[in-house]
Amino acid sequence: MSKSLQAIRGMNDILPEQTPAWRYLERTFATLLDGYGYHEIRLPIMEFTELFARGIGEGTDVVDKEMYTFLDRNEESLTLRPEGTAGCVRAVLEHGMTGGGQVQKLWYAGPMFRYEKPQKGRYRQFHQIGVEVFNLPGPDIDAELIVLTARLWQRLGLTDAVTLQLNSLGSSADRGRYREALVAYLQERFEQLDEDSQRRLTTNPLRILDSKNAQTQALLQDAPTLADYLDDESRAHFDGLKARLDAAGIRYQINPKLVRGLDYYGRTVFEWVTDKLGAQGTVCAGGRYDGLITQFGGKPTPGVGFAMGVERLVLLLETLACLPGDLQRPADLYLCAFGEAAELAGLKLAEQLRDARPDLRLLVNAGAGSFKSQFKKADKSGALWAMILGEDELAAQQVALKPLRGDAPQEKVDFAALAARLDEILPPAGFGRGN
Numbered sequence: 001m002s003k004s005l006q007a008i009r010g011m012n013d014i015l016p017e018q019t020p021a022w023r024y025l026e027r028t029f030a031t032l033l034d035g036y037g038y039h040e041i042r043l044p045i046m047e048f049t050e051l052f053a054r055g056i057g058e059g060t061d062v063v064d065k066e067m068y069t070f071l072d073r074n075e076e077s078l079t080l081r082p083e084g085t086a087g088c089v090r091a092v093l094e095h096g097m098t099g100g101g102q103v104q105k106l107w108y109a110g111p112m113f114r115y116e117k118p119q120k121g122r123y124r125q126f127h128q129i130g131v132e133v134f135n136l137p138g139p140d141i142d143a144e145l146i147v148l149t150a151r152l153w154q155r156l157g158l159t160d161a162v163t164l165q166l167n168s169l170g171s172s173a174d175r176g177r178y179r180e181a182l183v184a185y186l187q188e189r190f191e192q193l194d195e196d197s198q199r200r201l202t203t204n205p206l207r208i209l210d211s212k213n214a215q216t217q218a219l220l221q222d223a224p225t226l227a228d229y230l231d232d233e234s235r236a237h238f239d240g241l242k243a244r245l246d247a248a249g250i251r252y253q254i255n256p257k258l259v260r261g262l263d264y265y266g267r268t269v270f271e272w273v274t275d276k277l278g279a280q281g282t283v284c285a286g287g288r289y290d291g292l293i294t295q296f297g298g299k300p301t302p303g304v305g306f307a308m309g310v311e312r313l314v315l316l317l318e319t320l321a322c323l324p325g326d327l328q329r330p331a332d333l334y335l336c337a338f339g340e341a342a343e344l345a346g347l348k349l350a351e352q353l354r355d356a357r358p359d360l361r362l363l364v365n366a367g368a369g370s371f372k373s374q375f376k377k378a379d380k381s382g383a384l385w386a387m388i389l390g391e392d393e394l395a396a397q398q399v400a401l402k403p404l405r406g407d408a409p410q411e412k413v414d415f416a417a418l419a420a421r422l423d424e425i426l427p428p429a430g431f432g433r434g435n
């Protein structure tokens with residue numbers, strides 16, 4: 001096939017056999033968030049480029065190398081969102097949702113776009129489910145976010161597959177002092193740094209801490225650590241968070257090198273990681289960003305949130321065989337109709353049954369066909385029962401119900417009694433986890 005008729009590299013179709021797992025994950029998450037009092041917000045997938053440049057930060061990989069940016073017909077620079085936090089902050093400010101200290105607990109889901117090197121677990125269009133909370137400055141809400149993600153792992157059967165990494169980045173003054181100390185230390189060892197880290201020494205020195213280069217990591221062994229630069233307030237915040245996680249029985253590893261790739265974080269940062277997916281092991285990540293809203297011109301407003309990678313979580317569910325077996329609920333009935341009069345009556349009957357039982361899964365044969373061919377299609381559809389309407393049945397105002405799975409006897413049922421009979425023989429409403 002010519003290249004222009006293929007999907008763009010790193011942008012995937014999510015095919016019908018994959019969507020039940022996606023819906024399961026999305027629904028489990030939405031139900032969980034309802035239970036904690038979070039509300040969904042839906043945001044545009046494009047924003048003005050400047051929003052991301054200012055929010056995520058010049059000097060970050062995302063802004064410098066990974067954004068899909070273009071001029072629209074009005075010569076305005078627009079960018080496909082690489083993440084959800086900046087747009088969410090823009091929306092709450094624009095709609096005055098955080099004025100007067102109003103608390104907002106929000107979540108969103110949808111595609112994000114980053115021009116990265118595609119590989120397993122890393123794509124150019126990927127999906128996040130994210131949460132953002134505004135106007136709650138304390139460690140209690142940081143703890144709630146982590147507790148609710150832990151509950152999600154529990155509901156999904158993933159608790160043993162993920163571990164929590166935690167760090168505090170302190171206040172911006174703390175980071176300023178630390179940055180100076182780190183730069184001074186690394187400057188003396190400049191020649192030993194890898195090329196990327198040499199560049200970062202001027203653009204974004206804290207990111208050197210999570211360099212993958214072994215020699216750079218060895219150099220960092222004796223470097224100053226951020227924990228020693230935290231002021232009393234940041235330290236108290238971090239202690240408060242740890243105490244709550246301990247109380248909730250949530251295990252964590254303090255990772256002093258966890259700095260995150262986006263510039264807006266301060267104090268709490270965390271990542272849930274797994275070793276079951278190879279290199280792309282972070283399934284959920286976030287932290288506090290109390291300075292971001294003032295950066296956008298708003299009044300000081302605390303913010304904290306996280307986002308999880310849907311593709312990575314689906315991969316993990318598949319890899320560990322954690323997907324429930326009944327995700328794809330089969331159709332209840334397949335209606336076979338023979339002859340035009342039966343087809344017309346069948347259509348009417350099918351719609352009456354849908355009125356009576358809104359969750360009914362009823363496939364109506366399309367394209368006519370012989371008894372044999374319609375039956376074959378009925379069987380292939382996976383439906384539990386075939387509902388047969390031929391000339392004889394029509395004359396008697398009846399259908400024949402023939403089981404396609406199991407060995408219940410075939411039966412004839414009057415049109416008028418059909419809805420009630422279906423209630424008896426079909427699985428109860430809400431059966432199955434697929435939809």
Ligand code: HAM
Pocket residue numbers: 082083084085114116121122123124125126127128130131132261262282283284285286287288304305306307308309310311312
């Ligand atoms: P992030 O760490 O850039 O944070 O992304 C969050 C998660 O999205 C990652 O942990 C990963 O699971 C998934 N992800 C990121 N890039 C890709 C990719 N190219 N392919 C597949 N999955 C990917 C943020 O985006 C922040 N906005 C999170 C946040 C919300 N912080 C505070 N509030």
